Structure formats: C-alpha cells, structure tokens
Amino acid sequence: MIAQDAPSLEPRHDFRYAFSAIDDATFDSDLRPLLPIAATMLKDPSVILLQNQLLLEPSFTLRYHSRWSLASSAVGVTETFHGLSAADFNPPMNDPAVVTALDAALEPYTGTHTQFRVKETYAGLSAGDFDFMLGRRIVRWGTGYAFSPAGVLDPPRNPTNPTDRLNLNQGRDMAKLDYVRGPHAFSLVWSTSALAPTGSNLRDTTAFRYNILVHGFDTSLIVGNDRGGDAFGGLTFTRVIGQAWELHGEAAWREHEAILLGGKYTTTSGVSFIGEFYTPPNIPYYRDMTIAPTAGRQNYGFIYAGKSRLRELPGWKQWDLSVEIVDNLNDRSYTGILDANRRLGNHFSSYLHLEVPHGSRASDFGATPYSVATSIGVRFQL
C-alpha cells in the first residue's frame, strides 16, 4: 500500500459540459431540385450541389445536491450552398413572375443561412421517488433502431439517418413527472406544440408510460392522446438472449396497427448486425411524403452491419465502419448507406457518409432528389 487517501466528500454542485464542432460538406450528385417550377427548366440535369455546414454544439448539466438540475443543449448551424443558381435554369425571360418565383424557390439552396436550435433546455427536481421536469427535452420511448411507431414523443426517426449523425434533433416542450418504485416506473407527460418549429405537424400530447423489467424483458406500455387527434397505445420490449442476441419490438395502435420487430447479433470479434421489419398503416401520421395516400400499407426492411475499431486489421484500429440498407418491400426501392469514421487523437475524428438511393422516380426511396449524397467532415469534441 503506497498512499493514504481520505474518502472524497459528495460535492454540492456537479457541473458537466460538452462541446462539439462539426464541419460537414455534403455533395448531392445529379441533383433534381424539388422546386415547384424548376425541374423542367434545368439546363444541365447533372447538377452537383455542395452544402457545407458548420455546427457548434455546446451542452451543459448543472446538478445541485442531487436534487435540482438544470440542463441545456443547443446547436448553431451555418449552411453555405454552392453549385446551384438561377443561371442553371432556362426560365421564360419574358415572364418576370416566373423569374421572381424561381429566385424565391432557389433561396433555400443558395447563399449562406444561419440558424440556432435549442435541442434541450429543462429544469428538474428530484424528490424521493418522484422526478419532475419542465422544459424542452429529448425523450426516447421507442425500442426500434431505424423505426419507432410507439415512440410517441421521440424525435422524428429517419431510417437513412437513425443515429442523427449531426445531432440536429430537438426535444419536445413538456412537463414530465416520473415515479420509480423498485422495478416499476411510471411517467406522465404533457407536451405542448406552442413552441414547436414552424412547419412541424406536432400537436399537444398527453402520454403515460409504465415500464418494468421482468424476467429479462424490458417492457413498456404507452397510452396517450393528441389534442384534436386520435388516442393511441403502444407496447415495446427488448430482451437479451445468451451472450450475443438482442430482440426488440414495438406494437402501436393509432387508427390502425403498426408493428416493428427487430434483432441484433454481436459476434465475439465485435461485429454487430441489426435487422428490422416494420409495417405501418398508410395514414397521415406514419406516411412518408413520397407515398401516395392510396398506396395501402407499406412494409420496410432494415439491415445494418458495423464494427467499432477494426483492431484486427493492421493499421485500421482507429477506424469504425458500417453499412446499412433500408428497403421499401412494396415498391422494391432502397437506400444503401456507408459510414466510415477515423479517430484522430482524443478530440478529433473525420468521417465519410455515403447515401445511394435506388428505385424508380415514383418509388419511396427512388424519389430522393439525388443519385448519390457524399458527406465528408471533421468533428472536434471537448
């Protein structure tokens, strides 16, 4: 025994912070701009649009006596576009209204834009078995990886970007009460849409969740109501089987049933495989904008394979690699995704993200307005 230490006392304040900065450059090849008047006026259909995003993401949490907490997470984004301008189009020169409309429609795809998003800002009070929280917060009740029909308060899930790689998701504005007693946990949430971003179709939501871990099943029952909409209910579970398998699923009811079943398998060398099957009803709440209302129930498949740190390959120990495919099983369209991440010391990393949609122009993923989206970027984390 080489030293004598006195046990440290519990601090009255606990302050944690994080900061990340990302510079992401995305090249959309063979862009087909989703402009109401422009698609047929492009001089050269093979436009490459460069979108450079600089993201600054500070976060902090302050706890006082393990009883009070205050947390905030925000992101500032500066987007700069290159590669598309009014000169790429052949508008009828004698119709100034069309030219003005084209300029207005191109505005989101040109120049520089800056925006500030509050991802989370909330205050919390912990009293005995109760936790009370007020503010904007990201809540995740779903168990699916690429899809989550029962995650009624979760941020919108994008199956081609399930991990929200640029951390742009925002929470819901809510008052939340949690009661935890032994293996039982109850949550009651009222969420308002008053401060929701313009253009979102969020409504005021009241939701309740009961969660219990029983015989290895992490199970939740969710019920709630959207103001002016229908009531909904859901059931979620996850279960680990042996040392390598994890199964998860969700069943949700909102006018009709939506089902998700999935599994994850991890090899002894650390390669993970995830597979999911998802079948949502074709109602406005679940429908993707590219799906016709008359298309009927859609079925989706999702496959992922990835490994963090390729230690077994000489010279590749700092690399993470993953591939995934998300497929609409009805119209056979799909998007293939490749992610490669390279660590550079303790604070920096660089990455490559590739999305390749495939399918007819009228199909779910074939309607994506580019042939390949290539993102490269550098990330700094503190």
Place this chain on the structure above:
Amino acid sequence: MSNINCVLRTFLLVLLIGLLLTCVLVCRAATPDAEALLKHSDSYRNGWPSYVLRVKITHFESGKPDEDKLYEVSQKGTEKTYVEFLSPREKGQHLLMLGDDMWVYLPDTSRPIRITPLERLNGDASNGDVARTNFAIDYSAVYLRSEKLGNQNCYVLDLTAKRKGSTYQRVLYWLRVEDARPVRAEFYLTSGKHIKSASFDEYVSVGGTAQLRRWTLYDEIRHNSRSVLEYSGIAPRELPDKLFYQGRTDRF
C-alpha cells in the same frame, strides 16, 4: 509381561489414531475456504455497500500509450452499477448493469442498447471488467493449489461462472495468502480460450480500508496490447435506487 505388552499396544494404538486424526485435521485446516477467500478478495474492489469512484483506462499498443478514457462508476450492492462516460468523445454515454442485464445509452442512438459484459469498453477492458467487480456473486470458487508468485505466497482459486451475466466463463485467481488480496488473474472463454490476464499492481488505504488503485489487463491473443485501469476518488456514497432504473435514458 503380557500386561505390559497389552498396555504398550494400547498406547501405540492410541498414539497412531491420534497421529492420523491430527494429520486429517491439519490437512483440513491447510485447505483454505475458497468461497470465503473470494468474498474477502472482493472487498478490495468493493469497500462499501454503496460507493463511487473514477476509472481511467489507458490503452497501450506495443508499449506506447494509444488512448485513454475516463469513467465515473456508481455501485450499489452487488447487482447495480451505473457507469458515466466522461471522455470528450464519449460524453453523454452511460452504461447500466442490473443483475445479469446491461444497457449502454448512446446519445446519438435512438434507444438504450442491451449489451453483454464481454463487449469491449475500451482497449482490453470489457464492460464487465469495470461494472462487475463482485466475483463471489458471479463465480463458484474451488481451491486449486498454493504457489509463490514473485516474492508473494498465493492461493490459486479456480472460478467458474455461476450466472449468465458473468463476464468470463472461467477465471484462475491468485490471492495473497496473508490477506486474500488479488495478485493475478487469468480469464477464459466458454471455448476454453485464454483471452486475458490481469495483474493487480497497486493498493491504497481509503479511510482505513485497503482498496485496489491500479491493475493491468493483458490481451493474450494480441500480445502487444495492454490496458491500465487506475481508480481515484473512491468514496462511500448514498445512491438512490432510481439512479439504476433502466428506463431513464435521459441522463446527460
């Protein structure tokens, strides 16, 4: 004369029985209670029923430091461990162990992920190397032999996993004879493959309780790789049950 022979024979018989009895008792006394030793050895990594500590894991490749990570571990009893990731790249992640079940929460992933104790946390350290430190709960112990390791007399225990959440299937465990302090360990998979070894390098007195301060994990498959785990800030702490609730995915 016959009386003297009779007394002598009786005396020799009693002496023989006494000698045999002594041998049996001495042999029994020389075989240590493996379960009690294992339980005592756990106290060097779990000094209090409820405590917190910080673990710095430094990974070395070919003798050069590769990367280091910092974690804060909160442990309550033998069944509940909560690990908060404090390194820049991992901030916001945390790991929860409840009995045989483990979850990792990644801020950029949509949900908590169920994981196994053997999955790697950093370098050669598995989740279970940090989160599952009560061997007496996870393994059955059998006394194997006594041997000298360096200048220390050690008991060698053969540990076999007795619950599904155990990190390894088998552990060979060297404990110092005088105080059951862990000195060395070898870890084996179900297949029998020897995947890691450990040396328990340094202890410190915390409030009068001897606690492990530094140990090293050696990769037995890739022999040029090792990870050093250094503990600091060890302190008893009252921890609420709700810290260990699997549904709380909303910690920072």
